[in-house]
Amino acid sequence: MAQVEFQEVVKRYGSFEAVKSVSFTVEDGEFVALVGPSGCGKTTTLNLIAGLLDLTGGAIRVGGRQINDLDPKDRDIAMVFQNYALYPNKTVRQNLGFPLRMRKVPKRELEEKVNDAARLLDITHLLDRRPRELSGGQQQRVALGRALVRDPQVFLMDEPLSNLDAKLRVQMRAELKRFHQDLNATVIYVTHDQLEAMTMADKMAVMSGGVLQQYDTPERVFEEPANVFVAGFVGSPAMNLLPARVVENGGAVQAAGEGWELALSPRNAASARRASGDAVILGARHSSLILHEEAAPGCIAAKIYTVEPTGDLTYAHVEVGGKTFVISLDPQRRIRADQPVWIEFDQDRLHLFDAVTEQRLPPG
Ligand SMILES: Nc1ncnc2c1ncn2[C@@H]1O[C@H](COP(=O)(O)OP(=O)(O)O)[C@@H](O)[C@H]1O
Ligand SMILES: [Mg+2]
The missing domain is CATH 2.40.50.140 (Nucleic acid-binding proteins)
Incomplete structure (x- = not known):
């Protein structure tokens, strides 16, 4: 796992600045929630790390290495999306193994990694099913497993629970937190839900209008909000x-x-x-x-x-x-x-x- 460092990161779409000189460091093994209202620049920031977008300015370093110009496939980063993006015609086993097959990992090693991930996520009994035969929570676990088998330096997650119903969301919240504790993984987790961020994260990066408003532990963000925006955004009912x-x-x-x-x-x-x-x-x-x-x-x-x-x-x-x-x-x-x-x-x-x-x- 690795540290992720943002240094004065800027992203413009044409003349519109979606990310405005954002700087913060995610320590090795930390779970950081990037949280803020819709349109504040969370997905853009995540996509800059993944390499799905190019930076307009600044630098991103993973494990001390600048990755701005690296191809996404060379970044050693795994992303879990909101809609899971599972292959509908492949079994769970094939879905989990797919990223490894793409990298021509030997068959024995591939099987071992798939079985390990399935065991960790408690989906071994589902390995021969197809995605449509799974519940939302099970599909979410498969998507997580597919990121896990790659043994990446960093996990990126973009609103991974927002398609689940309220009860399942609370349950998966606890499971994801446990997943992070077991793996000691570096996780950057995007959510618009301040409660999700509060309950899961080691640190919260609160964004509004492309600006990083506060970067601190959930306790400090709650006890000492840096400004009126953070004060009103974090906590329910609002301050x-x-x-x-x-x-x-x-x-x-x-x-x-x-x-x-x-x-x-x-x-x-x-x-x-x-x-x-x-x-x-x-x-x-x-x-x-x-x-x-x-x-x-x-x-x-x-x-x-x-x-x-x-x-x-x-x-x-x-x-x-x-x-x-x-x-x-x-x-x-x-x-x-x-x-x-x-x-x-x-x-x-x-x-x-x-x-x-x-x-x-x-x-x-
Ligand atoms: N490809 C794009 N072209 C122009 N503007 C974009 C593009 N993608 C996102 N935006 C704008 O950038 C801002 C941040 O978007 P996004 O990062 O998706 O926000 P969030 O994930 O926090 O909801 C929004 O105002 C959005 O409309
Ligand atoms: Mg988004």
Whole structure:
């Protein structure tokens, strides 16, 4: 397995820049999820590694070797696609063996590798079937097996689970994670699903508009989102974001908006003072807010818009300062639409962003 290094990688389609000077390094054996909304440049980035597209600028190195100009077949990289791309008229055994036959691998060795891959993926009993006789999850495993037999330096996967139904997706998510743990493989995994990225990856490369927004562990991306985009993209329900002005009131630093004000803790006040102007954006996750049914000091007055029970948790949608916040509640709580409520912010879990640059403000 090998390290993969992106250095100021640029890809233009005509005059449209789909990948904008992206730099990051995937360490040997790491599982990295390339995650972002549709059209942000994930597939383009993956295809640049695979050699299906040419770079416009920058460099990609695999195991220290620059591969920009190498033919795809010489790159020693295996790709698993969303639609599996299995040969319908070949058996599972023939599908698995195909990449090896193309490389004229001796028959004995070929059989051994096919059997090893089948055992690892638990598809030995399916070897004589054809793809149409398999379930979606089984086809996915065959596609994975076909990448595996090649023993590549890097696995690339482009939304490999998005054709599966929700339940199977969760199951295959765990299987893929286990596959990575067993093999210690270098994997670059493309998904638009932030939860998939959070649950599977060692590191997340969050992209938007062709720009790499943050590259870090899922924990850090969640706890310390680099900017407003990442804050809103990672986590479900999404982080509540509230524009505010920073005002000094009799020595106290407050964040104030449409009909509300909130005294900031000393740490958050120092952080807010680092903003380029007086405009900031407050970010609070649904789980960090406390809902009171009676007025309480330091809280913001609000009104319940609607209540969504989901079984394990109830989500209260709350109107505050012209915005709607989502707050998770114990399902035992009885809250009604239009009820007046008061929101308490956990200041230790409050995120502050500069409203102009949209970047995270460092702690005071
Ligand atoms: N062959 C192409 N020609 C022109 N524009 C393209 C081409 N392929 C992709 N794009 C554009 O580049 C952007 C990134 O596409 P893509 O990498 O497929 O995004 P993602 O995989 O994140 O959904 C999109 O705006 C898409 O429309
Ligand atoms: Mg794509």
